[in-house]
Amino acid sequence: MASVMGLLEDRELAARVRVEGLREKADRVLAELAQAETDWQEWLIARQRVDEVLSAPQRSETGVAGRVSVEDSCAPEPEAAAEVLSVGAPAPGAARAGSIVPVWRPALTADVLAVDYQQILSALTERRTDEGGVMTCQEIAVILGLELCPASVEGVRSKMKRLADRGWAAEPAPGRFTLADGPACGS
Incomplete structure (x- = not known):
C-alpha cells in the first residue's frame, strides 16, 4: 500500500x-x-x-499631373474631354480633382466638390427637373461624354456611391441614383 x-x-x-x-x-x-x-x-x-x-489644405497641385485615373484608361478623345471638363469649370477656391467629398449640410453648395462631382450633380439636377431624376451609372457616363467601357462606368459608380454616402445623392434602388432632397432644395 x-x-x-x-x-x-x-x-x-x-x-x-x-x-x-x-x-x-x-x-x-x-x-x-x-x-x-x-x-x-x-x-x-x-x-x-x-x-x-x-x-x-493642399499648397499646390504639382505632382498630380503624372497620375492616371481609372477613367483615363478609356477616356474620350482630347477634344471631347476638353468639352466635358469645360462644362463645370471650378470657381476660385473650389475643390481640386481627387479631393474628398464632404458630408452634405445646408451651408454647402456643389462648388466645394471637384469638377467631376459637380458635373454628375448637374446631370442629376437636369434629369430631376426633366424626367423624374433616377439614373443609372451608364446613363450618367453617357451624359458626361465618357466612353461606355467598364472602367468609366465603374468610376461613375464609385463617385455616385461616395455622393450617396455623404448625402449629396440618393440611391432609391440598387444601381439607380437621384439627387438627394437636401442639395435639390437649392443649397
Missing part, C-alpha cells in the same frame, strides 16, 4: 507540472497579445497620419 506522503507528493508534482505548463502558455499568449497590440497601434497611427494628410 502506498504511503499518504507519497500520494501527496505525486499530487503536488502533478499540480506543479500543470502550473508550469499554464505559465508557459500564458507567456506565449501574452507575447502574442503584445505583438497584436503593437500591430494595432501601428495601423492606428497610419490611419491618423493619412487623415492628417488628407485634411490638410
Whole structure:
C-alpha cells in the first residue's frame, strides 16, 4: 500500500507540472497579445497620419499631373474631354480633382466638390427637373461624354456611391441614383 506522503507528493508534482505548463502558455499568449497590440497601434497611427494628410489644405497641385485615373484608361478623345471638363469649370477656391467629398449640410453648395462631382450633380439636377431624376451609372457616363467601357462606368459608380454616402445623392434602388432632397432644395 502506498504511503499518504507519497500520494501527496505525486499530487503536488502533478499540480506543479500543470502550473508550469499554464505559465508557459500564458507567456506565449501574452507575447502574442503584445505583438497584436503593437500591430494595432501601428495601423492606428497610419490611419491618423493619412487623415492628417488628407485634411490638410493642399499648397499646390504639382505632382498630380503624372497620375492616371481609372477613367483615363478609356477616356474620350482630347477634344471631347476638353468639352466635358469645360462644362463645370471650378470657381476660385473650389475643390481640386481627387479631393474628398464632404458630408452634405445646408451651408454647402456643389462648388466645394471637384469638377467631376459637380458635373454628375448637374446631370442629376437636369434629369430631376426633366424626367423624374433616377439614373443609372451608364446613363450618367453617357451624359458626361465618357466612353461606355467598364472602367468609366465603374468610376461613375464609385463617385455616385461616395455622393450617396455623404448625402449629396440618393440611391432609391440598387444601381439607380437621384439627387438627394437636401442639395435639390437649392443649397
